[in-house]
Amino acid sequence: xxxxxxxxxxxxxxxxxxxxxxxxxxxxxxxxxxxxxxxxxxxxxxxxxxxxxxxxxxxxxxxxxxxxxxxxxxxxxxxxxxxxxxxxxxxxxxxxxxxxxxxxxxxxxxxxxx
Amino acid sequence: xxxxxxxxxxxxxxxxxxxxxxxxxxxxxxxxxxxxxxxxxxxxxxxxxxxxxxxxxxxxxxxxxxxxxxxxxxxxxxxxxxxxxxxxxxxxxxxxxxxxxxxxxxxxxxx
Numbered sequence: 001x002x003x004x005x006x007x008x009x010x011x012x013x014x015x016x017x018x019x020x021x022x023x024x025x026x027x028x029x030x031x032x033x034x035x036x037x038x039x040x041x042x043x044x045x046x047x048x049x050x051x052x053x054x055x056x057x058x059x060x061x062x063x064x065x066x067x068x069x070x071x072x073x074x075x076x077x078x079x080x081x082x083x084x085x086x087x088x089x090x091x092x093x094x095x096x097x098x099x100x101x102x103x104x105x106x107x108x109x110x111x112x113x114x
Numbered sequence: 115x116x117x118x119x120x121x122x123x124x125x126x127x128x129x130x131x132x133x134x135x136x137x138x139x140x141x142x143x144x145x146x147x148x149x150x151x152x153x154x155x156x157x158x159x160x161x162x163x164x165x166x167x168x169x170x171x172x173x174x175x176x177x178x179x180x181x182x183x184x185x186x187x188x189x190x191x192x193x194x195x196x197x198x199x200x201x202x203x204x205x206x207x208x209x210x211x212x213x214x215x216x217x218x219x220x221x222x223x224x225x
Binding site: 031033040056102104106107 | 147155156157158159162201209210211212213214215216217218
């Protein structure tokens with residue numbers, strides 16, 4: 001039972017480079033989310049998706065792009081990385097129907113932009 | 115818009131009881147959740163309240179008062195392994211099917 005996996009787990013990149021964080025879930029959950037976590041800010045929602053080809057902006061979407069061509073994958077792309085995007089990124093998913101407030105997080109991707 | 119307020123830090127002694135409060139302001143309301151996160155780890159689900167009252171799960175309980183826009187997480191018989199961050203989260207009209215999280219409460223359990 002692999003659940004939800006993120007890659008890479010750790011990444012250092014340079015300012016201006018494009019970076020893609022991958023997220024894959026094996027549960028066939030319809031709903032998927034990307035959060036970033038920074039000290040003092042808790043978990044902030046970047047983008048979310050209700051199904052393949054359906055995405056919505058969250059609280060802090062600027063500088064990020066998402067796609068959802070397949071239900072199981074929800075990659076997050078930083079088009080031109082900035083130092084302010086240094087953060088821990090969590091992908092999450094939620095099953096349909098009951099348990100609407102129970103979301104399952106991946107292990108996180110630690111991104112440093114230098 | 116919406117906001118969630120919870121204390122930034124709480125310290126308690128092993129074996130004691132601690133309460134972590136959460137107040138919220140939302141447009142519409144679909145329940146209050148609690149998540150636990152250990153250092154370096156991912157948040158994990160603890161409990162959920164959709165209706166007023168107390169929900170108990172082992173040593174952890176969660177309470178909700180919708181009229182007061184207030185809830186709390188109660189941890190009993192504290193253990194060292196309970197040292198972690200605890201987040202309250204809400205789903206409401208603004209967040210749709212996503213959860214919006216508070217900034218978290220760092221709980222330190224001391225011997």
